[in-house]
Amino acid sequence: METPPNSSWSESLTRRLRVLLHTSPLHDLRRRFLRGPASMRHYDALALATRAMDAVVDRSGLEEEASREDVLRVLRPLLEAMDAEAGVRPRAARHAQVIDRIIEGLRNDADKQRPFSAEYTELGADGAATRRLLEFRLLSDTHHPSGRTALRLSNEAVNLTLRLLDLDIEDAQAATEAVVRSQLDRGRFEEALQSARQARFQSLRFQQKVMQVARETRRDVDRMDWREAIPELINDALEHVARRLESEQSILSVAEERLDLLDEQDARVAVATVGDLIRDCRMRHVELHEELMKLRGVFLDAQAHQAFVPAATTPLPELRRQVLEPLLSMGRGDAQGVIDRAAPALLGASAPGLPRLTSLVGWLLMPRRAAPKDCVPVAQIDAAVAADPPPRFPAGVRGYVETLLESVSEPVSLSELLGRARREGAGDEVLELLVLTTLQHFAPDNTHQASAPALPNLLVRRLDTPLMDPDFSGDELELQEAHRANQ
């Protein structure tokens, strides 16, 4: 008797289960924020992560791919809104920290940026349960041709962001474009804008699919089915590009037509944005076309190149256990031999410098330079106190203040002295120096010779009343001759 098909499990259930597991790092991130520092608990990590992924996908494939700073810029309004809602003052440093935590969470920094892994159970055709391990990435640093690193979403994360988990991307794109056109026709401009964004995401997805085929082929031509599947993909993709370019053109003409007829400002902006998005789609499709034209070359190239490379007989080694450890336990002669033969490959090719006759002559004629020495004789420094800097106040002013202070015998307050000087017609400089000299006597700075009190006989003490003067403020000081105070 034939076994009935397994009714308790189906492939689509496994697919849904896998989709659900992909969201687990996002929930973990949210939980970490809720348990994290109190100053960050009011941020909704799930909302921030979703927006961050959206920001990255928005820029991927462009010349300037998303960086941490871009994500920070895009998320700042959201962070500020969350601050406002919680009644917290926005702070740039905290925002930067939050963004780092979000990026680190999506990149799995906790596990050295390795793929996330999640276990799940599925039922086989025989009804037996099997535990399987799903590994996936969401966000990674990638090398950008400019030499910087940029953030990029994995295909899984792009799918999560675009909510297209169970759709054929090509159909989805055709559908979205049809939707954009009908929305424009019906005057539903805001909706058309959303749909145009979707259409752009899908162009991007398609481009990524083709680029991935090229990459995989360059690495290992046997890994891809170039006999049937890939040529089919190329043909489909070329047809797709032709259809899309046509359809985008018609959307653009509808948008331009609408733009001419519309008076309302908001609607005009929305339609203009739809136009921009569709133009961007066109640009991507033209690029995709270029990639597709190169793809066959990539295949032929990889085939020619890899055909002559002997298939690796050894699997990739574990460097620590299989290279470094045996190398350390070898005799130094053997170890040196291995290093001399194999280690240069770690640095790649390097051009040996060849002498140029003109530079050689110039170099030979150069005056001799003293060879650098390992130890440099230290000359004893002839240390002397540098001359005092030129005085801040002119000699006349200094003389006047000195005389004034020397005349102090009975206790007198600083306010009184200032009043007396003013009455005698003293200028601002005199008053300033008088206050400074008095302060110097009140709390002499003994660390520097030049600032020792000029009049050793003067004693200054603080009174509990404030200084009575129009220009100076502070505590009142009382001045008197030292030997009188001691009596």
Added chain:
Amino acid sequence: MRTSEDIQDARAAATLLQWGLRPQARPAQEPDYRRLIDRYLDEADFRNLTRAVADGLGLSLLDVGDHGLVLAPSMNSAFSLNAADFRSPSGYADDRLLDGLVQIAIATTVFPRARDLEDDPDLARPPVTVSEVSAQLKALCEALSHANRDTPDPEASDEAQGLYEAWRVYQRRLQGASRSRRSTKRVIEHGLDQLRAHGCFTRPTGAAAAGWRPTRRYQILVQDLAATRLYDEVQRVLAPCAGS
């Protein structure tokens, strides 16, 4: 007979390889480089010609694309670095060995597991720090020292004959003054600095930056070539021992 077109093509192929020998040059910034890369990808004849020239020079093309050329020297190639290029002669016989061990420890820190070597080289691997590399070597030396605790110390003549094990050389340096110019940390720093000079690492700056980040070029060099070459060489030395 060669036509002038053939000669022009040979010249263009050699120019492309010359760009590849400048690890800091990027097609995105050099229109001539970009044009030659495009030509390489588009024209099968030019590709074959470039490969033949590279082969004659003792170079193999590991990767060609938007990021430029990644060239690897074949064994004994004139483009292969030797110990003298790596460090000016110091009079310390150990330096050459330590420099090599450090290079391999750096690669091990960047690719700790065998499966990391299978990753897409476009994914930027996390930066490494001097302490991580140092800890890796230190732990291995300590484990070897522990395993050898019952064996007698090496004979004095062993050192002269090169039988003194490599880990003892590293450990001896480890016990030296930590602030010395020849301390293990300084040797690691020097190694990373050399790798940076050859376009294999960058040192990001800024608040969030820490350590040294391997470039795509370095990842390709290790993943496509150096890891297996190192392994094969180690196996070649170990094989007669296993047989005996």
